[in-house]
Amino acid sequence: MSARDAILAAARGRSLLVGALLTLVFTGAALVSLAWTPYDITALDIANKMTLPAPAHPLGTDHFGRDILSMIMVGARTSIAVALVAVGIGMGLGVPLGLAAAAHKGSLLDEVIMRGNDLVFAFPALLIAIMITAVFGASAVNAIIAIGIFNIPVFARLTRSGALSLWTRDYVLAARVAGKGAARISVEHILPNVTNLLIVQGTIQFSLGILAEAGLSYVGLGAQPPTPSWGRMLADSQTMISLAPHMTIFPGMAILLTVLGLNLTGDGLRDLLDPQLRRAGR
Amino acid sequence: MKPKTTTTGLASVLALIAGMGAAQAQGDLVIGMQLEPPHLDPTSAAAGAIDQVTYANIFEGLTRFGPDGSVNPGLAESWDISDDGRIYTFHLHEGVTFHDGTALDAGDVKFSLDRARGEDSTNAQKGLFAGIETVEVVDPLTVRVTLAQPDGSFLFNMAWGDAVIVAPESVDQLKTNPVGTGAFRFADWAQGDRIDIVRNEDYWGTPAGLESATFKFISDPTAAFAAMMAEDIDAFSGFPAPENLPQFDADPRFKVLVGSTEGETILSTNNAQPPFDDVKVRKAMAHAIDRQAIIDGAMFGYGTPIGTHFAPHHPDYVDLTGQSAHDPELARSLLAEAGYPDGFTTTLKLPPPSYARRGGEIIAAQLREVGIETEITNLEWAQWLEQVFRGKDFGLTIVSHTEPMDIGIYADPDYYFQYDNPAFTELMTDLQGESEPEARSEMLRKAQRIIAEDYVNGYLFQLASLSVAKTGVQGLWKNAPTQAIDLTGVSWAD
Secondary structure, three states: OOHHHHHHHHHHHHHHHHHHHHHHHHHHHHHHHHHOOOOOOOOOOHHHOOOOOOOOOOOOEOOOOOEHHHHHHHHHHHHHHHHHHHHHHHHHHHHHHHHHHHHOOOOHHHHHHHHHHHHHHHOOHHHHHHHHHHHHOOOHHHHHHHHHHHHHHHHHHHHHHHHHHHHOOHHHHHHHHOOOOHHHHHHHHHHHHHHHHHHHHHHHHHHHHHHHHHHHHHOOOOOOOOOOOHHHHHHHHHHHOOOOOHHHHHHHHHHHHHHHHHHHHHHHHHHHHOHHHHHHHO | OHHHHHHHHHHHHHHHHHHHHHHHHOOEEEEEEOOOOOOOOOOOOOOHHHHHHHEOOOEOOOEEEOOOOOEEEOOEEEEEEOOOOOEEEEEEOOOOEOOOOOEOOHHHHHHHHHHHHOOOOOOOOHHHHOOEEEEEEEEOOEEEEEEOOOOOOHHHHOOOHHHOOOOOOOHHHOOOOOOOOOOEEEEEEEOOOEEEEEEOOOOOOOOOOOOEEEEEEOOOHHHHHHHHHOOOOOEEEOOOOHHHHHHHHHOOOEEEEEEEEEEEEEEEEOOOOOOOOOHHHHHHHHHHOOHHHHHHHHHOOOOEEOOOOOOOOOOOOOOOHHHHOOOHHHHHHHHHHOOOOOOOEEEEEEOOOHHHHHHHHHHHHHHHHOOOEEEEEEOOHHHHHHHHHHOOOOOEEEEEEOOOOOHHHHHOOOOOOOOOOHHHHHHHHHHHHOOOHHHHHHHHHHHHHHHHHOOOOEEEEEEEEEEEEEOOEEOOOOOEOOOOOOOOOOEEOO
16 A cells, blocks of 8 residues: 555545534534524524624624524524435435336336436526426425425436446346346345445435525525525625625535535545445555 | 627727726716616606606606705796686796607697596506696697696696606607607617616706716615726615615715605505404504614614604604504503414515515514514515505515605505505595695694504604715715606716
8 A cells, every 4th residue: 555545545534534523513503403592593683783703692693683603503404404305305206216217227117217317407407496486485395395306317317327237236137036026126136235326425415405505595595584594694694795704704604614514424425335446445 | 609709808898998988078977776667658657767767867847856855847937826726827948849859838748647647547646647627738838737626736746757748759669768858868778787868968958967877777785886896887876785885985985875765664564454454453563663673773774763654854744653662562462452462473575675675584573572473475576566566465564665745545445555544535635625735734744643543554764865976976866855866967076
């Protein structure tokens, strides 16, 4: 093992650690906010608006005098909830579709599913999300649906390609000889072997979901006030950026660090879970 | 691809040179505004942006508003009023021509007034003309208007942007090519970007101080701030982000004009929808609201608290804010009396301006304190007009009523907040027939008290008129007595 490889391996291990740590901090903040926040985020205190970070308010207050730390904690909950459910929708619908397409490769079903995927991929995701929320009203639920829809083809395609290579394996052949049907083989033999892929991709999609939620909230189409959201905190503070920069910096950092954390976790997990990469790294 | 880039680059260089040239001549002014007008005919739509661009600049009426809200002679240089107050004889200025070269005569005045009050008129303020019985041409420069009954506010009505004089020759194309008698003529409209007007060299009155002017539409507050700071624009009328004003004030390149508008900002309440049909509930809401917190939080201190639907700078204004002072305890007990001890849930639909969006969040928090939960929905203007103003599908909304002297809207039970009080309607009818100033003042004061005692809407604050301009720009209106960006008196200091 050369020195270069050792550094790379160490960096790879470190990235998972840093990523997991960042992810834990924000998930932890979101969980804690369910029970406790430093201040009530629905109570306004106009007299103390836009105060700089100080012991009473570690991250300062916003233009309504609300505690920014509390807002970010509850905002984490909004972001994580939206992204998590959106990934859930993508996996819940995308994985069965991908498995079915792989099991019946080349059939009409396969064609319909995969061309359907291509169709969804062909739409600019954020524009469709804006359209959905504009037509059905702006709310966190509609944002979840809009983001979730675009997760479906990602998981369907990934599952199908992973499953296709598995279908040629000997143990699958053995299962077929034993008389197991395609559906049963998909669930018993294929699915467990694509789980690694799905976990890695899920982490990436999760971070993309958080970005998408922030983007939708920024244009006013995500969670509606008074539910705090990182994207809306950015939008609210943008005209005050020169007066009270902390109002923009902290929610911006929250988005950046969460997305970074999830991406590092995704990368680290892939290295850890993918046997081929692990072998190459050794 | 490549040639295109080159052209754009060249164009921007040219624009830069042109901009520098104009700045040197100091005869041009670029003024920013937030909303783009849907078209340019002030006599057929309510949109305030139309008046902002065209009032006094392109179109003129028989009378006109001055910067202080006074009613001054416009196209009519003088008028006689009959002893019974019913017949107004207007004497028109001589030698006035429209921008297309046709002369203004009494026939144009008759045409304009008859068009505005006609059966198929699309005028947004038909009420202004409702009292007119006949309009007669006496001679080419004299018009006699006979009213059904004396109307003390007739000259005021004729000063509105909706009452400007247009010519039958050009009336069909006003929406895209407005032809008026004003000190500027319409030059160009790049939709979505700007409208250019140029000085009318044949103007009948004092010629404009500027050779040309451009109205630039910038809806985003951040972009407005950036454009002003970069000096891409020379002034901004109705600056959308009050939080940025101290920065302009501290900068020697700019000056900030803080004045008053006719905009009563109110928490509009759907009086026909339970539980708001109960005056106790409306009273409870009025006491739940802390006006100063809204002015400080949403407008960064710019705005005057109001207790009724009337402009505080008007001599007949009555300060009724004490009647709905902030008192959450009282609000809770009133709610309990009305049968809602645990409060209720309603909708709060907010149009785009920051006074509404920010004010809405503050009011939601204040109402929550007394047990009233609100579901906030942010709407674009088109949706707001559709759902709230026309559809009446709302519980609460926040909006600024910017028409001057618009207390009369409370006399119309079909108006979107649906206040129905026959006594008030009668008072407004009496007011129209009264021309004695003292009696009119008394009636206006009474009207303010009636709607304040009925707590029709939550009365929040009078919207401030906030404008930013380069230091050298002089003559811009500080106050906004009507929706106008009157550039006729604007010029650059030497």
